[in-house]
Amino acid sequence: xxxxxxxxxNVVKTYPVGIEVFKALRGVSLEVKKGAFMSIVGPSGSGxxxxxxxxxxxxxxTEGSIxxxxxxxxxxxxxxxxxxRRDNIGFIFQSYNLLPVYTVYENVLFPLLVMGKREGxxxxxxxxxxxxxxxxxxxxxxxxQLSGGQCQRVAIARALVKRPPIALADEPTANLDxxxxxxxxxxxxxxxxxxxxxxxxxxxxxxxxxxVTREVKLEDGMISQDNxxxxxx
Amino acid sequence: MFKWxxxxxxxxxxxxxxxxxxxxxxxxxxxxxxxxMDGIIGGMIQSTANLDTGSLRMVxxxxxxxxxxxxxxxxxxxxxxxxxxxxxxxxxxxxxSARIRWGALLDIPDKxxxxxxxxxxxxxxxxxxxxxSEEIHRLQLTESLVQGRLPVSPKEMLVGYQLAETLNLKLGxxxxxxxxxxxxxxxxxxxxxxxxxxxxxxxxxxKMALIDLKDAQDSFYMEDIVTDWLGWVPxxxxxxxxxxxxxxxxxxxxxxxxxxxxxxSPDDRPIFLTVLDQRGLGAIYxxxxxxxxVIIGVFIFLMILVLWNAGxxxxxxxxxxxxxxxxxxxxxxxxSFSLVTEAFxxxxxxxxxxxxxxxxxxxxLQVKGLDMGNNLAQTGxxxxxxxxxxxxxxxxxxxxxxGILSGVLGSWVASLAIYKRSTSNLFRELxxx
Numbered sequence: 001x002x003x004x005x006x007x008x009x010n011v012v013k014t015y016p017v018g019i020e021v022f023k024a025l026r027g028v029s030l031e032v033k034k035g036a037f038m039s040i041v042g043p044s045g046s047g048x049x050x051x052x053x054x055x056x057x058x059x060x061x062t063e064g065s066i067x068x069x070x071x072x073x074x075x076x077x078x079x080x081x082x083x084x085r086r087d088n089i090g091f092i093f094q095s096y097n098l099l100p101v102y103t104v105y106e107n108v109l110f111p112l113l114v115m116g117k118r119e120g121x122x123x124x125x126x127x128x129x130x131x132x133x134x135x136x137x138x139x140x141x142x143x144x145q146l147s148g149g150q151c152q153r154v155a156i157a158r159a160l161v162k163r164p165p166i167a168l169a170d171e172p173t174a175n176l177d178x179x180x181x182x183x184x185x186x187x188x189x190x191x192x193x194x195x196x197x198x199x200x201x202x203x204x205x206x207x208x209x210x211x212v213t214r215e216v217k218l219e220d221g222m223i224s225q226d227n228x229x230x231x232x233x
Numbered sequence: 234m235f236k237w238x239x240x241x242x243x244x245x246x247x248x249x250x251x252x253x254x255x256x257x258x259x260x261x262x263x264x265x266x267x268x269x270m271d272g273i274i275g276g277m278i279q280s281t282a283n284l285d286t287g288s289l290r291m292v293x294x295x296x297x298x299x300x301x302x303x304x305x306x307x308x309x310x311x312x313x314x315x316x317x318x319x320x321x322x323x324x325x326x327x328x329x330s331a332r333i334r335w336g337a338l339l340d341i342p343d344k345x346x347x348x349x350x351x352x353x354x355x356x357x358x359x360x361x362x363x364x365x366s367e368e369i370h371r372l373q374l375t376e377s378l379v380q381g382r383l384p385v386s387p388k389e390m391l392v393g394y395q396l397a398e399t400l401n402l403k404l405g406x407x408x409x410x411x412x413x414x415x416x417x418x419x420x421x422x423x424x425x426x427x428x429x430x431x432x433x434x435x436x437x438x439x440k441m442a443l444i445d446l447k448d449a450q451d452s453f454y455m456e457d458i459v460t461d462w463l464g465w466v467p468x469x470x471x472x473x474x475x476x477x478x479x480x481x482x483x484x485x486x487x488x489x490x491x492x493x494x495x496x497x498s499p500d501d502r503p504i505f506l507t508v509l510d511q512r513g514l515g516a517i518y519x520x521x522x523x524x525x526x527v528i529i530g531v532f533i534f535l536m537i538l539v540l541w542n543a544g545x546x547x548x549x550x551x552x553x554x555x556x557x558x559x560x561x562x563x564x565x566x567x568x569s570f571s572l573v574t575e576a577f578x579x580x581x582x583x584x585x586x587x588x589x590x591x592x593x594x595x596x597x598l599q600v601k602g603l604d605m606g607n608n609l610a611q612t613g614x615x616x617x618x619x620x621x622x623x624x625x626x627x628x629x630x631x632x633x634x635x636g637i638l639s640g641v642l643g644s645w646v647a648s649l650a651i652y653k654r655s656t657s658n659l660f661r662e663l664x665x666x
Contacts, residue, residue, distance in 0.1 A: 058560060079564055086562020097557050101244040106237075113234050114561050 003069070005165055005198050006032040006055055011064035013050050013221075024050040026221040027064070032200065034165075037192045039201040039208050042218035048202035051218070052168045055200065056089050057081045086114055090159030090197070092169035096151040098143040098158075105130060105139040108157045115162060126161060133157045133187060149180030153187065160191055169201045173208065185211040238571050239578055247550060252543045252576065252644075253583045256636045259536040260587025261594065263529060263632035265622065268595030270528075272622035274521045278472060278508055283371050284357075284437065286511045287463025288475055289327060289482070291319060294502045296460055303336035303355075305415050305453055308460040309503060311494035319462055322485045324478060326467055330368055331459040333358040333449045337412030337420075339392075339442065341400055350400045354392075356410075356442040358449030362387070371465065374430060374443075380404060381428030387448050390424040393438040397429045404428070410444075414454040422452035433619060457496065469625075472518075475507040529631065537639040544576065544647025569648040576644030580637035588633050598622035 013025040025047045032038065040048045053059040054066055057073055066073045068088065076084060090111075098107050108130055112122045130139050133153040143151055152172060159167050169188070173181035189211050192199050201208060209215055209229060217225035242249045282288045292300075296307040309315065312331055319329045335356045343349045360366040361374075361384050369375065374383055379394050381404045390408060402408075406426050414420045424444060432438055450456055466475070482505045490502060509515035548555065558568055602619035 056560070082559075082562050082564040084562075085560060089560075089562075091557075091560050097553060099241075099554055099557070101241050106240075110237070111561050113237055114558070114563050119236075 003034050004031050005034050005036075005069065006030070007067040008055070009065045009067075011054060011061040011066060013047070013054065013059070014062045023221055025054075025061075028218075028221070028223055030216065030223065030226075032198055034198065035192065035196045036214060037189060037199045037212050038214035038216060039203050039212045040216045040218060041203055041208075046218040047221040048218055049170055052170055052200065052202050055166070056091065056168050057084045086111075087162075088165050090162065090164040090167040092152070092155050092159045092167060092172050094171035094174045096143070096155045098151055098154055100143050103140050103142055104135055104146070104154050107143070107154055108161050111158060111162050129157045129161045132191075148176055149183060152176060152180070152184050156184070156187060156191070160195065160197060163195060164197060166198045166200065169199065171203055171205075172201060173203065173205050178207070181205065181207060234571065235574060238575050242575050242579065248547055248575070249579055252540055252547070252579050252640060253586070255536065255539050255543060256580055256583025256640050257587040257590065259532070259639070260584045260632040260636035261591035263532055263635065264588055264591025264628055265594045265598070266532065267525070267529065267628035267631045268591070268622040268624050269598060270521070270525045271625060271628060272599065273620055274518060275623045276621055278514060278518070280434065281512055281514060282465065282508045284432065284434070286506070286508045287461070288466045288470070288508050289464035289479060290506045290511070291315070291462040291464070291482070291503050292460065292506065294504045295500060297504060297506075300334065303334060303413070305335065305413050305455065305460070306417050308333070308415060308455060308458050309501060310458045310496035310498070312457045312459050314494045315462060315503070318489060319464070322482060323464065326470065327464045327478065328367065329462050329464045330360060331446060332461045332463055333446060333453070333455065334460045335412055335449060335453065337410045339400070340409040340411055341402065342407065342409065352396075352400060352440075354396065354440050354442050356444060358444050358446045361443065361445040362447070372432075377430040377432055379429050379431045381426075384427055384445060387445065388422070388424050389427045389445070391428045391430050391443040392426055393441045394429040394431045395435070395438040396440055396442070397426075399439070402426055402429070410452060412453060415458055416454065418454070420453050424448075472509070475509070479505045479507050529635075533635040533639055536636070537643050540576075540640050540643030541646050542643075544572070544644040545650065548572070548647050548650055569645070572648040573641055573645050576640045577637065580640035583640065584633040584636040587636055588629050591632055592624055592629055595622045595624040595628065599624050
């Protein structure tokens with residue numbers, strides 16, 4: 001049986017909004033197995049991004065617990081949380097968030113530098129990853145010289161170059177046209193299979209359903225559906 | 234990671250140009266400011282030393298106490314022996330020369346010998362006629378001559394050009410000095426005016442005359458007697474070390490006084506002074522240093538404020554990047570450190586550029602000077618009309634080190650803002666960009 005990578009137990013997350021308290025998540029429980037390729041869907045304000053932030057260690061739950069394997073995230077210090085993100089999480093953003101002053105190669109290299117690796121030791125891995133997302137020809141280009149689809153490929157390469165156990169993608173296809181969305185989802189599916197990395201995608205995009213093997217639906221901060229899917233054949 | 238940060242700084246000019254410019258301009262201005270202030274005070278001290286007090290001075294205590302009256306009878310006898318003593322008891326870098334300060338009436342007669350004009354003047358007698366006399370060079374007499382020539386024969390006189398204008402003096406004209414001899418009698422002696430000099434010091438140009446030391450000793454009956462022994466140190470000598478030399482000489486002189494030269498009066502007692510002990514220069518120097526420290530301190534504080542703001546603006550400009558880096562696992566401390574590292578690199582480059590520009594401007598002001606004759610004309614200060622800056626390593630480092638530190642400090646203070654924002658907030662703001 002596949003081991004559980006992420007276990008979420010009765011998580012509640014509230015935010016103060018003026019004098020009111022907004023409940024973004026209301027008792028969410030979830031288990032994510034190794035190699036999962038899943039999406040979290042739901043309308044705006046349903047708590048998708050909040051859930052991703054909690055899994056990614058960018059925020060802490062108001063109540064409940066999140067475990068990475070057996071480690072409880074809320075027990076980690078700020079330094080340990082940084083190390084958790086650095087070593088275990090790859091982020092993919094809707095608006096790519098590439099560093100504009102660096103080239104494609106340098107953007108992909110960046111997470112490895114944060115891990116303390118020397119460029120000379122990881123150059124081959126970075127070049128391979130850039131080539132794997134189909135951008136070998138663009139390695140020395142800056143983000144402003146790339147199309148949206150290419151930028152998202154760079155973002156995927158950057159997230160996966162350190163081979164993290166978990167990749168979190170927040171609306172990864174929202175800024176892309178249909179063809180680019182399909183290509184990006186296919187690429188993520190392939191990388192999920194190759195690297196056994198957990199992919200958790202938050203999305204509005206219904207086309208994503210055709211690619212994932214599990215779809216969790218959030219409504220008003222609660223899980224309303226948790227469906228196993230066929231995924232991409 | 235350092236290389237990565239520097240690469241970013243070089244490629245993103247919004248991150249580097251403004252702080253670099255602030256540091257460079259700040260350092261350049263500080264270097265010029267220090268150089269200019271050092272030049273003013275240094276020039277004032279140097280002028281005073283050369284023309285009047287020497288860097289060090291040995292004078293009879295009794296004379297010094299009433300020197301405004303030019304009491305020739307209290308001058309120090311035993312010039313030859315005193316000269317030998319000073320040479321053997323001073324550090325090698327100190328050069329001593331004897332001078333006589335005198336006050337007299339300058340009488341200008343007409344062809345019949347009747348008084349045409351007359352005025353009280355002050356004068357200095359110094360070695361003008363010996364071959365290789367350093368006094369001519371020290372007072373820059375060749376450069377200061379506006380008309381005529383330097384004395385080459387006994388009983389020739391130089392007068393200040395403004396004094397010459399006032400008395401309508403002509404070159405080659407005979408002038409009679411009416412003064413007091415060493416033993417209190419009337420001294421009267423004739424001199425030929427051979428040159429007009431402009432020291433650039435209004436106080437001197439209006440009422441000063443220069444004659445040869447031996448002539449003065451002859452006119453005032455002061456054989457082997459002088460009023461002053463003045464000592465000079467080489468350019469760049471630390472002025473504050475003069476006090477040490479003075480104290481050593483004072484200690485040594487206590488033995489000398491026990492077995493004084495035979496020509497000394499029973500109450501003769503030489504004392505030693507530095508330039509800062511005279512003409513109120515010590516107090517001016519102290520105040521000048523305090524004012525300089527305050528001005529430079531304020532300047533550096535303003536530079537820190539500007540760079541702090543630049544750091545904050547830089548942080549805002551790079552919110553996306555900082556949020557991303559936090560998301561990727563860099564700690565707050567690592568990001569702060571990298572911002573400070575960038576500021577340090579920018580500070581070094583800016584400081585070097587600023588130091589080169591500042592040193593260039595200071596050097597220009599040192600060579601060319603700034604003519605402030607009109608402003609200084611009525612001040613009576615012994616300050617050259619042309620004020621010159623003084624370039625020194627101390628001034629360069631005094632600009633560079635605060636320039637670098639202010640950038641680092643400003644950036645560090647700005648980077649503290651990262652700690653005040655939670656990771657999720659930075660991340661959310663990143664998403665909202």
